[in-house]
Amino acid sequence: MNYVFHLIIMIEIYLILSYSLNLVMGYAGLMNLAAAAFYGIGAYAFSLLSMKLHFPFLAAFLFAFIFPAVTAYLISKPALKLKGDSFVLLTLGFQMIVFSILYNVISLTRGPYGIPGIPRPEIFYLRISQPWQYLLLISFLFSFIFLFLKKIYDSPYGLALKTIREDDKAAESLGKDSRKYLSQALIISAGISGMAGALFASYITYIDPTSFTLDESLFQLSILLLGGSGNLKGPFWGTLLIMLLPEALRMVGLPSSVAANLRQIIYGGLLIMIMFIRPQGLGGEYKIK
Amino acid sequence: MTLLIQLLLNGLIVGLMGNLIALSFGMIYRTTKILLISLASTYTLSAYIFYSLYKTNFVLAVFASIVSASLFSFLTDFLIYLPLQKRNGSSGVLLISSIGLNLIIINAISMIYGNEIKMISLNFGKAFSFGSFTLTKMQVIEGVLSTVILGLIYIVFRTIKTFKAIHALGENPELVASLGFPSRKLRYIAFMFSSILISCVAIMNAVDLGIDPHSGMSIFLAGAVAVMVGGIDNSIGWVISAMCISLIQSGFIWKFSSQWNDAITFTALILILIFRPQGLFSQTKRYEE
Numbered sequence: 001m002n003y004v005f006h007l008i009i010m011i012e013i014y015l016i017l018s019y020s021l022n023l024v025m026g027y028a029g030l031m032n033l034a035a036a037a038f039y040g041i042g043a044y045a046f047s048l049l050s051m052k053l054h055f056p057f058l059a060a061f062l063f064a065f066i067f068p069a070v071t072a073y074l075i076s077k078p079a080l081k082l083k084g085d086s087f088v089l090l091t092l093g094f095q096m097i098v099f100s101i102l103y104n105v106i107s108l109t110r111g112p113y114g115i116p117g118i119p120r121p122e123i124f125y126l127r128i129s130q131p132w133q134y135l136l137l138i139s140f141l142f143s144f145i146f147l148f149l150k151k152i153y154d155s156p157y158g159l160a161l162k163t164i165r166e167d168d169k170a171a172e173s174l175g176k177d178s179r180k181y182l183s184q185a186l187i188i189s190a191g192i193s194g195m196a197g198a199l200f201a202s203y204i205t206y207i208d209p210t211s212f213t214l215d216e217s218l219f220q221l222s223i224l225l226l227g228g229s230g231n232l233k234g235p236f237w238g239t240l241l242i243m244l245l246p247e248a249l250r251m252v253g254l255p256s257s258v259a260a261n262l263r264q265i266i267y268g269g270l271l272i273m274i275m276f277i278r279p280q281g282l283g284g285e286y287k288i289k
Numbered sequence: 290m291t292l293l294i295q296l297l298l299n300g301l302i303v304g305l306m307g308n309l310i311a312l313s314f315g316m317i318y319r320t321t322k323i324l325l326i327s328l329a330s331t332y333t334l335s336a337y338i339f340y341s342l343y344k345t346n347f348v349l350a351v352f353a354s355i356v357s358a359s360l361f362s363f364l365t366d367f368l369i370y371l372p373l374q375k376r377n378g379s380s381g382v383l384l385i386s387s388i389g390l391n392l393i394i395i396n397a398i399s400m401i402y403g404n405e406i407k408m409i410s411l412n413f414g415k416a417f418s419f420g421s422f423t424l425t426k427m428q429v430i431e432g433v434l435s436t437v438i439l440g441l442i443y444i445v446f447r448t449i450k451t452f453k454a455i456h457a458l459g460e461n462p463e464l465v466a467s468l469g470f471p472s473r474k475l476r477y478i479a480f481m482f483s484s485i486l487i488s489c490v491a492i493m494n495a496v497d498l499g500i501d502p503h504s505g506m507s508i509f510l511a512g513a514v515a516v517m518v519g520g521i522d523n524s525i526g527w528v529i530s531a532m533c534i535s536l537i538q539s540g541f542i543w544k545f546s547s548q549w550n551d552a553i554t555f556t557a558l559i560l561i562l563i564f565r566p567q568g569l570f571s572q573t574k575r576y577e578e
Contacts, residue, residue, distance in 0.1 A: 031381055078563040084380060085324050089517060090562050093555035096510070100552040214506070218388060225385055261396040268392030275373060275386045288381035 005131040009203060011243045012142040013196050018223050018235035019149050020192035025221075026229025026286045027158055028185040029165030034075075034091040035193060035220045037098035038068040040212025042194020043201040044102060044109060047118045050202075057121040057202070064198030065191040072190030076183040095214050102209040114208025118201050134203055141199065145192060150232065152188065161185055162230070165286065222267055226274055228284015237283045242267070291421045293543045300539030302428045305435035306490050307511055307531035311519070312442060313486035314512025315527045319459035320479040322380060323370060326387040328512065329505030330394035331358050331484050336491040336500040337398055340407055347411075355488045362484035363477055365390060371476070391505075399502040408499040427497045438489060439528070446524070455479050460522075514558045520568020530569060 017039060024032050045067040049055040055063070079090050102109050109115070121128040121137060128137050152158055160181055163171040168178045201207045219242075227238015245266065249259040280287045317325045335358035342350035369386055378386075413426035424432075446452050455475050458465045466472045490508065494500070515534060519526030534557065538550045561568065 031384070078559075082562060082566060085322075085384075086517075086562050086566055088324065088384070089513065090559055092510075093514075093558045093562075096555040097552050097559075100549065100555075104548045104552075221385075222388075258400060261400040264392050264396040265400075268389040268396070271389030271392070272369060272386045275378065275382045275389070276376075279378070279382050287379075288385065289379045 002131045005135045007243070007247070009131070009135055009138050011239060012138050013200050013203070014220075014223065014239045014243055015236065016142055016145055016196040016199070017193055017220050018227070018239045019146060019232075020189045020196070021220055021224055022229045022235045023149060023152065023161075023185050023192075024189040025224055026231070026234065026284065027153065027161040027165065028182050029286065029289060030182065030186070031088050031221075031288075032091050032186070032189075033088055033214065033217050033221070034095040034098070036212045036214070036216035037095045038072060038190035038193040039197040039200075039216070039220075040098060040102055040207075040209070041068040041071055042191075042197030043207050043212070044115075044197075045194065046198035047115045047201045047207055048108070050119050051115070051117070057119075057123055061195060061198050064194045066194075068194035068197075069187045069191035072187045073183065076186045080179045080182050080186075092214065095217055099209055099213055102212060109209070112208060112210075114206055115201075116206045118205045118207065120205065121202050138199055138203070141195075145195065149192070153232065157181070157184075165230075222271060224281065224284070225288070226267070226270055226281055228278075228281025228286070230280070230284050230286030234281050234284030238281065241282070293540070295422050296539040296543050297536060298422060298424060299428070300535045301532075302424070302432045302435075303538075304532035304535030305432055305439070306493060307515060307535050308439055308528045309435055309486045309490050310508055310512040311515035311527035311531040312439075312524065313483045313490070314509065315516040315519075315521070315524060316455070316479050316483045316486075318513075318516055319521055319524075320455055320476060321366075321370065321374075323383045323387065324380065324513070326384065326506075326509055327365060327390040327394070328483070328487060329509040330391045331362055331505075332487050332491045332508045333398055333500070333502055333505040334358060334361055334394055335484075335488040336495040336504070337402060337407075337502075339492050339495055340402075340409060340500060343409060343411070351492060354492055355485055358484040358488035358491070359481040362480045366477060366480045371473070395502050395505070402502065404502060406499045406501045409496050411496055425497075427493075431493045431497065434489070434493065438486070442486075451475065451478060511554075514554055516568075517558055518561045518569060520571025522572075523568065523570040526568060526570025 017035065021032065021035050024030050042064040046060045046064040049060040049063050050057070075090075075094055079087060079094075082090055103111050105111070106113075121134075123137075128134050160171065160176050163174070164176060164178045164181055171178055171181075197212075200211070223238040223242050224235060225238075226241055227236065228234025246259065246263055249263055250256075254262060274281060275288075314325070314328055317323060317328065335354045338357050339350045339354035342353055369390065370383055373382055373386060413430070416423050416425045417429055446456070454465060454470045455478060458470075458472055458475050458479070462472055465475070487508070491500075494504070494508075511531070511534075515531035516527050518534065519528070519530035534554055537557075538547075538553060541547075541549060541553055
């Protein structure tokens with residue numbers, strides 16, 4: 001039963017990541033290769049504040065939003081002057097720099113040794129230690145974040161983002177400041193990715209830089225590309241497909257060493273197939289530019 | 290000071306190989322506008338084919354490695370990229386399919402050969418020593434071969450009409466087609482030529498440093514950074530920037546440590562993208578600006 005709880009918890013963490021990336025990619029039309037960097041900044045901010053400064057869970061969780069959001073604000077200023085491949089490469093560069101910092105500033109992050117013993121959440125003297133308790137907590141937080149993002153998606157702001165995505169010049173002619181809107185989307189998305197990072201850190205109780213690599217960014221991107229983006233359905237189906245595929249392979253009885261590679265091969269094949277058949281993904285509405 | 294000169298000598302050899310990588314990436318990127326991440330898999334595939342055959346026959350291994358890389362490159366364009374572009378696939382769609390292809394190849398190789406580094410045991414004898422400086426024989430071979438190949442490329446680019454047409458294809462594909470040049474054929478040649486260059490680097494690196502399935506990504510990134518920093522329209526710029534990056538990295542190793550190499554490289558990329566998006570040596574702005 002605990003394994004099922006674990007699976008649902010991981011699905012919910014990845015749903016948060018997918019829906020936050022959906023705001024940037026599906027709604028704002030920006031291909032962001034630094035998703036794992038923001039996820040990592042949130043996870044490290046949470047862990048270090050909890051362990052070194054003994055912040056309570058909710059305060060550290062709040063800062064797991066603030067740190068990546070501020071970083072996204074700083075990077076968005078120059079990044080949004082660029083478009084297309086240049087923007088993609090800039091986010092890729094940022095991802096590599098963040099990884100390098102997490103890996104090399106050993107005095108702060110412990111580098112490749114990682115941070116063990118991250119405290120479990122404690123809310124109003126209630127210590128969350130059992131998987132079912134964690135499931136309840138994360139389900140509550142996921143519902144809250146989901147409703148917040150849904151409100152943004154359905155708001156005039158969400159509609160304005162879609163207009164900018166389709167034709168930024170037309171949106172500007174209607175008085176929409178496209179850079180401001182895109183910057184806000186990037187900030188919100190980064191902050192929420194950071195919160196997912198905090199949840200991951202407090203659940204696994206150990207983090208190291210290998211969880212926040214370029215491969216992880218590509219993995220998160222693949223979820224949206226397969227499932228689709230620009231609506232609520234796409235990220236949901238993408239996350240479910242990607243997170244449950246390993247379980248399906250396990251049922252077939254493949255050894256875990258082969259299954260890990262085979263899973264990646266299947267993702268790769270699906271990505272190419274989807275680009276031919278349905279570039280907007282299985283359930284999405286945004287056709288990649 | 291002796292250490293600095295030794296590091297600069299090493300940097301010079303790495304820079305010469307970096308020139309080939311930059312030319313390989315730049316040729317495809319300029320001609321097709323595809324951010325070809327699958328160049329990483331061409332590199333890896335080529336290195337592993339060499340690894341599989343070098344004990345049987347060294348010359349055959351080199352030949353098979355180069356031919357298979359070109360064939361792989363041709364087939365990927367024929368079966369994936371060109372059909373997608375014909376369907377008006379955007380640069381994002383092509384990038385994603387390239388990511389998908391890379392996932393398939395890297396994981397297939399990893400399944401067959403495992404993830405650990407494979408060393409190639411070829412004995413080239415003693416290192417060259419002059420004064421306090423030392424270069425291994427493999428470094429000398431790398432330096433000489435890279436210089437010869439660069440010289441050949443310079444002559445080929447200057448004298449052979451096909452390569453001038455490929456250059457023009459990157460500038461104005463419609464005009465090239467209307468002048469009666471077989472643009473599809475030119476594109477295939479560009480793909481194959483690029484893969485020959487990357488294959489040469491793959492073989493030299495495999496002999497010198499060994500191979501692992503994931504080594505191709507850093508090669509792709511090195512090529513992309515050199516081309517973006519040099520400026521997409523200026524192949525001499527790619528060569529100069531690849532060399533400069535390598536020498537700067539050597540300087541950093543001398544003053545600080547090699548652990549910050551990635552951070553330095555990508556910081557340079559971000560600064561160039563922000564302050565001189567057309568690159569250091571290009572006059573015109575990039576097409577998406």
